[in-house]
Structure formats: structure tokens, C-alpha cells
Amino acid sequence: MHWNDDQGINPYQKLSEYERATRVDRMIRDVGRYLPAVFDAKYVDSLFEIKTVLVKNEGDDGRPILFEKHPELPGCYSVLGGKIDNIYDVLEKLETESFSSY
Incomplete structure (x- = not known):
């Protein structure tokens, strides 16, 4: 999700309305190439945050x-x-x- 920072936009309101579909399976496969023990990890929750980029x-x-x-x-x-x-x-x-x- 992305948007331009315009006057009156509340970024945390936008985040609260986000669907929050996790991509944990992709992250585990990616990390597992270097740390195979992560394949035994149990998924609990995903964290979502706002990241400002140019x-x-x-x-x-x-x-x-x-x-x-x-x-x-x-x-x-x-x-x-x-x-x-x-x-x-x-x-x-x-x-x-x-x-x-x-």
C-alpha cells in the first residue's frame, strides 16, 4: 500500500484500514536458505508499520x-x-x- 503525504491524511487511519495479508510463507522460505532452523518456527502474528520513502x-x-x-x-x-x-x-x-x- 502506498500514498503521497498530503495535508489531512492520517497515515495510521490508512494503516488501520489495510487488509494486512501476511507474506510469512515467503519470508520463511527466504530466511530458511541461510538459517534452516527457521523452518521449525511457528507463525504467531505479523507486524505492520508505516515506512516513509522518497x-x-x-x-x-x-x-x-x-x-x-x-x-x-x-x-x-x-x-x-x-x-x-x-x-x-x-x-x-x-x-x-x-x-x-x-
Whole structure:
């Protein structure tokens, strides 16, 4: 499911109306190639969450960092990152930005 973030759209309302069909069988087969013990796992429930992605990455699993510097507010940045390891890239980018402002 996807939508563009427009004014007045409540993403959690959209999520609550989602059919929530599980794909656990596909995930178990995929993981089982590397961890065969997962084939003995018992399915209990699926978790569904909202993931924000850039429009250009709607068709793939790419989740690059959106990093914007606010020219009117020195030292203020907006960061949108979709993966937990993005923090390392953000720290590197901030370090680069701090050196370029001297």
C-alpha cells in the first residue's frame, strides 16, 4: 500500500484500514536458505508499520538519506532516513558539513 503525504491524511487511519495479508510463507522460505532452523518456527502474528520513502524510491527498496541544510537557520538540518544504519552516514555528512562551514 502506498500514498503521497498530503495535508489531512492520517497515515495510521490508512494503516488501520489495510487488509494486512501476511507474506510469512515467503519470508520463511527466504530466511530458511541461510538459517534452516527457521523452518521449525511457528507463525504467531505479523507486524505492520508505516515506512516513509522518497517518491523516486517507491518502486524499489532504496531508502537513501534525505539531508537538507536550512540556509536561514545555520546549523539546522532536516534528516529523513529509512534504515537504522543511516545514523553512520548522517554523522559522516554532519562532520563534512561542519568542516565546510569554516
